[in-house]
């Protein structure tokens with residue numbers, strides 16, 4: 276039986292790279308050939324090494340090849356942010372099928388892995404992940420959270436409808452009021468197949484009336500989530516704009532702080548000292564400020580966007596200087612998924628070298644996911660996930676906004692030549 280069209284390739288293949296960018300050392304190695312088997316890197320051959328007879332070769336001789344990119348904060352399911360209340364005018368089936376389109380756009384943008392941090396319709400993201408893994412749908416490898424663990428009326432609740440409207444259970448699956456409820460909901464998510472837990476530690480920019488600086492979950496509740504997830508060998512990602520909420524999350528032991536747009540110097544120092552990742556999004560703010568008003572987003576949301584954008588850029592600048600582990604989280608879904616590489620240039624503007632920006636979306640992101648043994652580099656045994664671009668991305672990181680070829684698991688997902 277032939278392989279399903281988008282699954283990992285069986286058998287042996289070779290990818291010839293004009294230059295292979297080793298993201299760990301920063302070296303651009305000329306004329307290298309990746310030998311892949313069962314969709315993974317089996318060997319990296321030099322210019323004089325011979326190939327086993329009959330190996331099919333994908334010749335990317337004129338291009339620079341680097342590992343497939345990783346977004347550590349995506350929302351692949353459902354429409355891009357609208358003026359309405361999320362997921363209240365679409366069924367779970369519609370959310371999933373829109374996700375099929377978003378998953379393909381993400382992969383074709385060179386992102387072969389994402390950590391998908393929450394869907395308003397619980398578990399729909401896990402269905403998308405499973406369909407991709409089965410080879411039925413084209414998309415990145417996904418870690419998915421299943422739902423948001425949130426306080427009632429918090430940044431992960433469905434807010435903006437009249438107070439007497441009763442919502443179905445799947446729209447409020449992660450709403451919790453006590454540490455015991457946190458544990459119960461985390462267990463249900465993880466036993467239900469979630470890869471990671473997403474906690475909403477502070478208010479959110481896009482939630483009607485939400486206050487981004489306000490802490491919402493208690494430190495005890497965040498600790499309950501981290502502790503329960505650890506029993507299943509899983510991490511917690513904490514949405515936190517405000518400094519107090521972020522500090523609670525860091526002290527509770529979360530893997531990453533998402534957004535972090537209002538962090539103070541103490542919170543940035545805590546990130547650096549503990550090694551907690553900062554999954555910082557900036558391009559989504561630029562896109563939203565440009566398009567939100569025309570899309571009819573409320574004035575209060577636009578005001579919150581403007582100030583968290585300004586403060587967020589300052590936080591990332593300080594975090595870069597302080598040596599915080601900054602991972603490439605973009606909040607895709609706030610903006611159209613095809614534009615997911617545009618944040619690389621923002622990281623360079625905030626003081627990263629192009630190589631550091633590329634590492635944020637490869638080696639650092641893989642470490643944040645706990646997947647350093649499978650993605651984020653093209654070392655032996657890793658998945659043969661790669662993106663090929665024209666020119667030198669270490670000189671101009673925006674070249675990664677225009678991938679020429681994308682390969683996932685040894686199979687071609689995009690070829691624009």
Ligand SMILES: [Zn+2]
Nearest residue numbers: 348350392606
């Ligand atoms: Zn998000």
